[in-house]
Amino acid sequence: xxxxxxxxIAPSAPAVVTEGRPAEGPRPxxxxxxxxxxxxxxxxxxxxxxxxxxxxxxVAAVVSLTNMNISGLGNLANVHFIGLSNYRSLFxxxxxxxxxxxxxxYVVVGVPSIIVGSLTIAIALNQSQSRFFRALRAFYFLPAxxxxxxxxxxxxxxxxxQFGLLNYLLSLVHVPPVEWLTSSLxxxxxxxxxxxxxxxxxxxxxxxxxxQAIPADYYEAASIDGAGQLRQVFSIxxxxxxxxxxxxxxxxxxxxxxxxxxPYVLTAGGPVHATTSISLYIYQQGFxxxxxxxxxxxxxxxxxxxxxxxxxxxxxxKRGASDNL
Amino acid sequence: xxxxxxxxxxxxVPIGLALTVGAVLTAFPxxxxxxxxFKPLDQSYTYPPKVVPTRWTLSSYIELFTxxxxxxxxxxTVIVVLVSFVGLFLMAMAGYAFAKFRFRGKGPxxxxxxxTMMIPIQVTMIPTYLILNSVKLTNTLVGxxxxxxxxxxxxxxxxxxxxTIPDEVLEAARLDGAREARAFFSIVLPMSKPILAVVGVLxxxxxxxxxxWPLIIANDQNHYTLSVGVSLLNKQLAVNPPLEMAGASMMVxxxxxxxxxxxxxxxxxxxxxxxx
Numbered sequence: 001x002x003x004x005x006x007x008x009i010a011p012s013a014p015a016v017v018t019e020g021r022p023a024e025g026p027r028p029x030x031x032x033x034x035x036x037x038x039x040x041x042x043x044x045x046x047x048x049x050x051x052x053x054x055x056x057x058x059v060a061a062v063v064s065l066t067n068m069n070i071s072g073l074g075n076l077a078n079v080h081f082i083g084l085s086n087y088r089s090l091f092x093x094x095x096x097x098x099x100x101x102x103x104x105x106y107v108v109v110g111v112p113s114i115i116v117g118s119l120t121i122a123i124a125l126n127q128s129q130s131r132f133f134r135a136l137r138a139f140y141f142l143p144a145x146x147x148x149x150x151x152x153x154x155x156x157x158x159x160x161x162q163f164g165l166l167n168y169l170l171s172l173v174h175v176p177p178v179e180w181l182t183s184s185l186x187x188x189x190x191x192x193x194x195x196x197x198x199x200x201x202x203x204x205x206x207x208x209x210x211x212q213a214i215p216a217d218y219y220e221a222a223s224i225d226g227a228g229q230l231r232q233v234f235s236i237x238x239x240x241x242x243x244x245x246x247x248x249x250x251x252x253x254x255x256x257x258x259x260x261x262x263p264y265v266l267t268a269g270g271p272v273h274a275t276t277s278i279s280l281y282i283y284q285q286g287f288x289x290x291x292x293x294x295x296x297x298x299x300x301x302x303x304x305x306x307x308x309x310x311x312x313x314x315x316x317x318k319r320g321a322s323d324n325l
Numbered sequence: 326x327x328x329x330x331x332x333x334x335x336x337x338v339p340i341g342l343a344l345t346v347g348a349v350l351t352a353f354p355x356x357x358x359x360x361x362x363f364k365p366l367d368q369s370y371t372y373p374p375k376v377v378p379t380r381w382t383l384s385s386y387i388e389l390f391t392x393x394x395x396x397x398x399x400x401x402t403v404i405v406v407l408v409s410f411v412g413l414f415l416m417a418m419a420g421y422a423f424a425k426f427r428f429r430g431k432g433p434x435x436x437x438x439x440x441t442m443m444i445p446i447q448v449t450m451i452p453t454y455l456i457l458n459s460v461k462l463t464n465t466l467v468g469x470x471x472x473x474x475x476x477x478x479x480x481x482x483x484x485x486x487x488x489t490i491p492d493e494v495l496e497a498a499r500l501d502g503a504r505e506a507r508a509f510f511s512i513v514l515p516m517s518k519p520i521l522a523v524v525g526v527l528x529x530x531x532x533x534x535x536x537x538w539p540l541i542i543a544n545d546q547n548h549y550t551l552s553v554g555v556s557l558l559n560k561q562l563a564v565n566p567p568l569e570m571a572g573a574s575m576m577v578x579x580x581x582x583x584x585x586x587x588x589x590x591x592x593x594x595x596x597x598x599x600x601x
Contacts, residue, residue, distance in 0.1 A: 055452070128340075
């Protein structure tokens with residue numbers, strides 16, 4: 001089958017490939033077999049991905065060793081290699097460590113909440129295939145497709161100390177107003193909550209897709225055997241959803257390590273640095289202070305962290321997979 | 326089914342109620358956004374807050390377009406979305422080649438594509454800015470769309486779908502003498518309508534919502550997109566909730582309409598990624 005595909009491709013290929021060259025003629029057959037067509041089809045995409053995905057890593061690694069800043073941007077002659085000095089000043093910057101701690105807190109609070117929350121909601125939504133339940137899904141998915149900028153603005157208004165709705169609701173039950181975004185401790189959780197609210201929708205859809213692939217007979221057999229609802233969840237649903245859960249875990253963890261938009265719009269990282277994530281720190285160093293070299297050093301640290309997390313998770317996944325064989 | 330239907334009902338009614346409460350709470354901020362956007366400024370400060378304005382006004386929307394430059398931002402956003410649709414065809418082509426051709430280096434190249442999914446934007450944003458700056462594409466709408474023109478995930482979706490196109494169909498076209506480019510446009514693309522719809526919706530949403538690149542690449546007001554314009558609304562001197570909410574509505578409402586119309590495609594995209 002596959003060889004016949006190549007044969008079929010070959011006759012038409014030269015016309016596309018060898019411009020100006022005669023398509024006919026005594027070209028050896030082998031020459032035709034290495035058709036350029038597939039390469040032409042993939043090259044635009046590949047060029048983009050390399051130019052904006054792979055190449056920048058090399059550039060970042062080099063720039064992180066230089067004093068690249070706004071004057072270097074204007075005139076490359078002002079750029080000098082300064083060795084690891086960006087990394088040294090990075091590791092001695094308390095704001096960098098605080099942004100790392102904040103990112104850690106976001107991950108620790110956000111990732112488990114999202115996984116447990118969206119899995120619970122997905123299982124509940126999957127309890128019935130009625131039109132009503134299907135309509136409900138759209139509501140949960142709504143935050144996931146709307147712009148974070150808009151969402152952050154809405155929540156900023158709800159959180160507002162003086163005239164926000166949340167403090168009004170609290171006052172109805174005689175709770176004193178909370179400084180949602182101005183207290184350095186509460187603000188971290190307020191920002192995390194918005195991110196959880198927004199990110200759950202996509203994971204719910206992923207879990208629903210996984211749930212719908214589980215044959216209904218499994219549950220019927222289990223309930224004939226007398227297994228209760230909760231028991232069915234733990235003995236059928238969760239084990240069969242292992243792959244979806246793993247996928248969501250990896251993607252959620254990585255995206256929370258990169259949390260940016262919510263703190264940027266809600267608090268701009270404040271009060272002081274209380275809600276600054278590592279991504280926001282990199283952005284501020286790079287584009288607010290134009291310290292491109294220094295910011296690149298910080299971004300390389302984040303890249304290393306994400307690479308380690310990914311490698312560990314892939315490894316765990318592999319081990320898990322081989323255990324099951 | 327009939328035997329267990331009563332038991333089902335006893336279970337689904339409380340779950341349905343709980344889910345309804347959750348859905349209302351989830352959607353409430355959007356409701357609040359819409360009603361506030363029609364409030365006169367003084368009604369957005371009142372205590373207790375008014376859920377629905379007693380006097381509806383369009384003044385915030387008018388202000389967005391007259392005092393602020395939201396007409397231009399909207400135009401820029403549409404252009405950025407249109408440019409990103411070019412990427413749709415590039416990705417479809419790549420997905421097709423990875424699905425239906427055998428060629429040297431195919432495996433490693435596909436791995437290369439997939440591996441770019443793991444690269445965080447924070448690592449690429451500064452170098453990409455420097456790269457685009459060196460080719461004078463900063464502060465242009467093309468420069469805003471370019472870094473996200475193609476995404477590995479969408480290439481992956483296209484490949485997944487296009488492997489299901491029967492080889493016989495393609496072979497028949499080639500026997501008829503159709504060239505590869507024509508076979509692609511006249512046979513492969515029409516057969517790929519479902520996946521084009523999926524990726525089209527995803528492309529529209531991510532282009533419309535994209536924030537970080539416009540923020541970095543656009544330096545002057547003339548190149549701001551809606552997202553950047555909206556994000557600046559809360560950095561104004563005087564807090565103006567109805568204006569902020571009107572700006573947010575401008576971003577959210579078109580997406581919600583698109584989503585409501587094409588919801589099934591988005592869900593299908595997730596299903597197609599092989600996560601079942």
